[in-house]
Amino acid sequence: MATLFRLTICILMLWTGNAYCQSEMVPIKGSTYTPLYGRDSLQVSVSDFFMDVYPVTNQAYLEFVKEHPKWKKSQVKRIFADENYLSAWETDTSIGKSQSLQSPVTHISWFAANDYCACQGKRLPSIDEWEYVAMANESLADARRTEAYNAYILSWYEKPQTFRNEVGSTFKNYWQVYDLHGLVWEWTYDFNSVLISGESRKDVDKDSNLFCGSAAVGATDLMNYAAFMRYAIRGSLKANNNMKNLGFRCVKDKIPPK
């Protein structure tokens, strides 16, 4: 009986420990929309899903590497993460005094982010899903034509070191999701579907509309510029890259397959 009791305590601790780093999720109602950057005729559909309210924190990732030693920075294989992986952390299992446990984890490769989400029974969001949720401001599901929304994003691009702030320090959007803008850039599952790196003439054609800006700077141009920055970052990344201002969050399908 005593063993049983101890076992229970142990499991409960594991459980709460787990629950603690499992980020809270909120439902996102799917729809069809025209992505910020793309041709007018190009609509994409997004199904219902759940999204993490916050980006994954240092604390949550710390728990993860303790459970999965292959993702410790001393043990990770170079094919999955370059030498900048977790480079802001002091050791394998401590982040150092200058940082907060509640800050988003950065210096994370796509492989690491992808595996983290898989281990929580989740996945990385697609670009279309991420952009869909990110076009909301506090009150509108699609605030892309709102001047203040675009100005906010662009002013963030100019602010240094926002990745040091804690999660939840920006605004809660229409979907109750925090920090899509204003904290860190975020990995997406299919970031490598952005074909603007110009490795072949054929591919570049697809994005020529990106560079045909109009001369006047109206809300639409600002909005395109803000989105262009995100797509350009995605287009320039390799999956084993780790940037100091690039974190991630996970999503989950509403109806799990099978």
Next chain:
Amino acid sequence: MKINSYLTILFFSLFSLISCSEKDSSAEETTSTESNEISETSIFNLTTEWNTEEGNRIELKDLNGKTLVVVMIYTSCQAACPRLVADMRNIESQIPRNLLPEINFVLVSIDPETDTPSRLKAFAKENLMDGEHWTFLQGTEEGVREFANVLAVKYKQISPIDFSHSNIISVFTQKGEMVHQQEGLGVDNKETVSKIIETLGS
């Protein structure tokens, strides 16, 4: 009775807790037994499963021992792929015949839903690429995405039957380490050919 149901709950909760780490440790086991041979940057670290055009189920590390020349295509492609495939054949034709058994030309489909093993086999026959040194691979959607990321290949489905994708041919050593990438269509294949032959000398 009470204790019994209690135990059941405990058992199941334990089970759900360890399911992911379990998968993890088994993956680690397989890589650790191999670790003396495989370097950190080898594509043989990937543990995804693939079907060949012959209907065999393999992991990438099953391709070890031969120099790999890899390209990502899809068979219903009308525009760039025929030229990419032509590039592959052109490279192959510049390799001395006696060296071919040491090389594996691998074509990985970015459209695993359409490109079943039988379809890949038909494509191989049509394009006269059915020899021993040609391999076609069908993966899972996730496996293909991961593999493309290792190759830094970009692709996007732009309609139900069409993808746009980067045109990259990669060369790997017998141990799965990338030594060369050729980008673009119809470019001069000389450097790629000499790199392939170089890997055979080592």
